[in-house]
Amino acid sequence: MAYMDLREFIDGLESHGELIRVKKEVDWNLEAGAIVRRTHEEGLPAPYFEKIKGYPDGYGLVGGILGGSKVNGKWMPFRRIAIAMGMDPDSPTQEIIEEYIRRKNTPIKPIVVSTGPCKENIRLGKEVNLFEFPAPMIHDGDGGRFLATWHVVVTKDPDTEWVNWGMYRGMIQTRTKLAWLALPMQHGPAMYYQKYRDRGKSMPIAFALGTDIYSTFAACSYLPAGINESDVAGGLAGQPVPLVKCETSDLYVPANSEIVIEAEIRPGELIEEGPFGEFTGYRTSERAPRTFVRVNCITYRNNPILPMSCMGMPMDDSATTGSISISAELTELLRDQMRHPIRGVYNAPEGSNALLVVSTKVPHANFAHKIASAIWSAKAGIFAYWIMVVEDDVDPFDLNQVIHAMTFKCHPVRGIRQVEHYPGMPLDPFLSLYERHYGLGAAVLFDCTWPKDWAYTPIESSFHGIYPQELQQKVLANWKDYGYK
Numbered sequence: 407m408a409y410m411d412l413r414e415f416i417d418g419l420e421s422h423g424e425l426i427r428v429k430k431e432v433d434w435n436l437e438a439g440a441i442v443r444r445t446h447e448e449g450l451p452a453p454y455f456e457k458i459k460g461y462p463d464g465y466g467l468v469g470g471i472l473g474g475s476k477v478n479g480k481w482m483p484f485r486r487i488a489i490a491m492g493m494d495p496d497s498p499t500q501e502i503i504e505e506y507i508r509r510k511n512t513p514i515k516p517i518v519v520s521t522g523p524c525k526e527n528i529r530l531g532k533e534v535n536l537f538e539f540p541a542p543m544i545h546d547g548d549g550g551r552f553l554a555t556w557h558v559v560v561t562k563d564p565d566t567e568w569v570n571w572g573m574y575r576g577m578i579q580t581r582t583k584l585a586w587l588a589l590p591m592q593h594g595p596a597m598y599y600q601k602y603r604d605r606g607k608s609m610p611i612a613f614a615l616g617t618d619i620y621s622t623f624a625a626c627s628y629l630p631a632g633i634n635e636s637d638v639a640g641g642l643a644g645q646p647v648p649l650v651k652c653e654t655s656d657l658y659v660p661a662n663s664e665i666v667i668e669a670e671i672r673p674g675e676l677i678e679e680g681p682f683g684e685f686t687g688y689r690t691s692e693r694a695p696r697t698f699v700r701v702n703c704i705t706y707r708n709n710p711i712l713p714m715s716c717m718g719m720p721m722d723d724s725a726t727t728g729s730i731s732i733s734a735e736l737t738e739l740l741r742d743q744m745r746h747p748i749r750g751v752y753n754a755p756e757g758s759n760a761l762l763v764v765s766t767k768v769p770h771a772n773f774a775h776k777i778a779s780a781i782w783s784a785k786a787g788i789f790a791y792w793i794m795v796v797e798d799d800v801d802p803f804d805l806n807q808v809i810h811a812m813t814f815k816c817h818p819v820r821g822i823r824q825v826e827h828y829p830g831m832p833l834d835p836f837l838s839l840y841e842r843h844y845g846l847g848a849a850v851l852f853d854c855t856w857p858k859d860w861a862y863t864p865i866e867s868s869f870h871g872i873y874p875q876e877l878q879q880k881v882l883a884n885w886k887d888y889g890y891k
């Protein structure tokens with residue numbers, strides 16, 4: 407089943423025990439954020455707040471809808487993603503990644519419709535008021551109320567038909583002004599805006615809040631340049647995403663969005679933004695002049711539901727969606743470039759997009775360095791500051807095996823390759839203020855594979871590694887007879 411609007415997905419999560427409806431009135435000022443943050447850290451169901459202090463009955467706020475879960479005390483980071491994709495909620499991680507790859511590579515173009523639920527209410531000019539919606543003060547110390555934290559930002563290349571859907575946060579400044587964090591490595595902010603700015607033109611932009619889950623997932627995925635995320639969203643859903651034209655620009659947005667903000671960015675205009683509790687788990691960036699968004703129009707559904715992401719320590723929805731997308735993109739990259747069997751690539755959500763494990767056969771010396779170089783040159787590898795390459799007898803999705811391989815197969819000196827001046831970004835907490843400002847980062851490779859020039863390699867002392875195959879089969883055949891389940 408495809409969930410083609412946010413309300414359907416809320417019902418779907420609730421039916422699987424992955425969402426609860428909070429009837430008690432909740433304050434948008436920190437209380438909602440604190441509840442969502444604790445659900446992430448404890449692996450609890452996503453909260454849907456049905457009554458927000460100071461807002462009309464029917465206005466809702468929902469958080470963490472693709473965050474990680476705990477089932478019987480065990481982390482299941484991708485359960486809600488599996489539900490969204492119509493899979494068994496307890497599907498293995500690699501199965502979810504492979505299904506994501508299959509659907510991404512079967513894109514379905516959107517369809518254009520004349521109208522949609524997002525047009526039930528239209529506010530133009532002086533009627534525009536961003537405070538009309540329960541934008542939360544998410545973390546203590548945030549620079550303001552962040553309206554856009556789980557959404558689709560729509561921009562269009564002025565020279566081609568490439569339309570970018572991304573997810574770049576937006577903080578309310580006034581009734582009609584948003585401050586927008588636009589990082590230089592991102593497609594819409596970097597490639598598109600620079601073209602408009604250099605030509606002295608305003609860039610049309612739209613924020614679609616509360617879309618179908620596939621549009622939002624595609625928007626926060628690490629897709630290569632030139633791909634329309636709207637087509638990928640259709641592939642993930644298995645059907646076209648209906649789009650409707652904006653009121654004040656030629657941009658098209660998901661017709662079933664809860665709220666749509668139509669705006670423009672004029673060349674060179676800046677406004678104060680931040681700080682914010684980041685996806686890295688720390689509040690790092692300072693308050694600084696950032697992109698200024700002028701809002702011209704807001705359209706929205708009756709009784710709109712605003713989605714939010716409370717980023718921080720894992721397992722929030724930034725960590726889980728990033729994990730699946732990055733793992734999928736880099737699995738494809740290595741299979742295509744290496745022309746070699748890759749057992750699996752895992753961007754562990756515990757590392758919030760920065761920790762990557764590659765399990766592979768090792769055909770020749772220095773192969774781990776070849777893999778790391780390919781990853782660091784890719785869009786999906788920009789945050790892979792920590793890469794571990796292990797041999798294919800190690801399950802990359804089992805961090806117990808990965809940690810053991812790092813501890814006893816990676817030489818503490820010769821097995822580690824440090825990379826100075828790897829591209830960094832303003833949100834990296836391990837960088838100094840100077841390094842963050844000038845993008846001076848670092849990265850490291852842990853080569854957890856046996857050297858090819860060794861005449862003898864140690865034998866793994868495990869059930870599968872040290873006992874004869876015939877004996878293993880005998881033990882497994884008699885396992886219940888030994889009294890084990």
